[in-house]
Amino acid sequence: DAGVTQSPTHLIKTRGQQVTLRCSPISGHKSVSWYQQVLGQGPQFIFQYYEKEERGRGNFPDRFSARQFPNYSSELNVNALLLGDSALYLCASLPRTGDPNTEAFFGQGTRLTVV
Amino acid sequence: AQSVTQLDSQVPVFEEAPVELRCNYSSSVSVYLFWYVQYPNQGLQLLLKYLSGSTLVKGINGFEAEFNKSQTSFHLRKPSVHISDTAEYFCAVNTNAGKSTFGDGTTLTVKP
Numbered sequence: 001d002a003g004v005t006q007s008p009t010h011l012i013k014t015r016g017q018q019v020t021l022r023c024s025p026i027s028g029h030k031s032v033s034w035y036q037q038v039l040g041q042g043p044q045f046i047f048q049y050y051e052k053e054e055r056g057r058g059n060f061p062d063r064f065s066a067r068q069f070p071n072y073s074s075e076l077n078v079n080a081l082l083l084g085d086s087a088l089y090l091c092a093s094l095p096r097t098g099d100p101n102t103e104a105f106f107g108q109g110t111r112l113t114v115v
Numbered sequence: 116a117q118s119v120t121q122l123d124s125q126v127p128v129f130e131e132a133p134v135e136l137r138c139n140y141s142s143s144v145s146v147y148l149f150w151y152v153q154y155p156n157q158g159l160q161l162l163l164k165y166l167s168g169s170t171l172v173k174g175i176n177g178f179e180a181e182f183n184k185s186q187t188s189f190h191l192r193k194p195s196v197h198i199s200d201t202a203e204y205f206c207a208v209n210t211n212a213g214k215s216t217f218g219d220g221t222t223l224t225v226k227p
Contacts, residue, residue, distance in 0.1 A: 004158070033213040042119075042205050042217030043159070056214050090158055092213060100147040100209040101166050106158035 002027065004093045004107035012113045013081050021076045021110045023091030031055070031094040032074040033104065034066060038087045049074055050097040078112075086114045117142045117208045121218035129226050130198055136191040136221045138206030147209040148189045150180055153220075154202045162204075165189060176200070201225045 005024040013019050025032050031050040035043035048056040049068035068074045078085055088111050092104035122137040140146060147166055151159040163174025170182040180191045189206060203222055207215040 031213050035215075040219070042121075042207075042219045043215075045214050045216070048211075048213045050213075056211065094213045097213055098211065100145075100211055101164075102213070103161055103164065104213060104215065106151075106160070108156070108158045 004091055004105055006089075006091050006107035006110050008110060009108065010111045010113075012115060014115055015081055015083060017081050018077065018079045019081060019112060021078075021089050021091075021112070022073065023076070023093075023107060024073045025091075025093035026105055029093040029095045029105075030072055031097045032068060032072065033092040033094065034074070034076045035090040035092065036060070036087045037090055037109070038084075043090055046076070048097065055097050081114045083114050086112060088112075117144075117146075117210055117216045119206050119208055119216055119218040121204075121206055121221050123221050124219070125222045125224070127224045127226060128196055131195050133194050134192065134196050134200075134223065136204050136206075136223065138189045138191065138218060140187055140189060140206070140208050142208055142210075144210065148180075148182065149207045149209065149215065150174065150178070150189075150191050151205045151207060151217075152176075152202050153205065159205065162191070196223070196225045198225050198227060 033048040034046040037043040045058040047066045052068045063079045088109040090109045091107045120139045149164045150162040165182045206218045
């Protein structure tokens, strides 16, 4: 079985540009969460989607947006990139939402560098 | 609101020695605590989780953690480490499935 797939693995963008990151969850999982991990820090929650609906949003500006498709894959979009957006972006796949016991399965991440 | 503090940013240890990585948390609701490991250029892998019941939780790769409600701690331990345990370790608390609050991580370096 395939795990969580994220693409691309690495990306370099210029300040002011826009970027789209992609995530395919584990087959049968219906929920995707996105995290930003800045170098030297722990991951910070950005969004959670379940059944194509946003179920949670972290403390990030409106430049960050996401969506989930009928096949449960997800995209994270960041507009007007800043140098501070340079980070590892992690996608987590979950079978469902609501139960804090539920284990999240993480992809290997997309390393975004803004220059 | 929930928060997690990992008390040591770096822990160097010799191979086959015991190790403890410390984690304190704060939460206004029931806690669900997790430890993850992150190897270089990889995502997070679950080591163990505390849900309820026994305060001593056993995980993969010989790791275990003890939940202490009075001290609001969830320290990770391993009696004998290997070179392959060198990695970044993160403590996290869940408020809901898929929404975790992480600590800033502890870099464990195992030396020969």
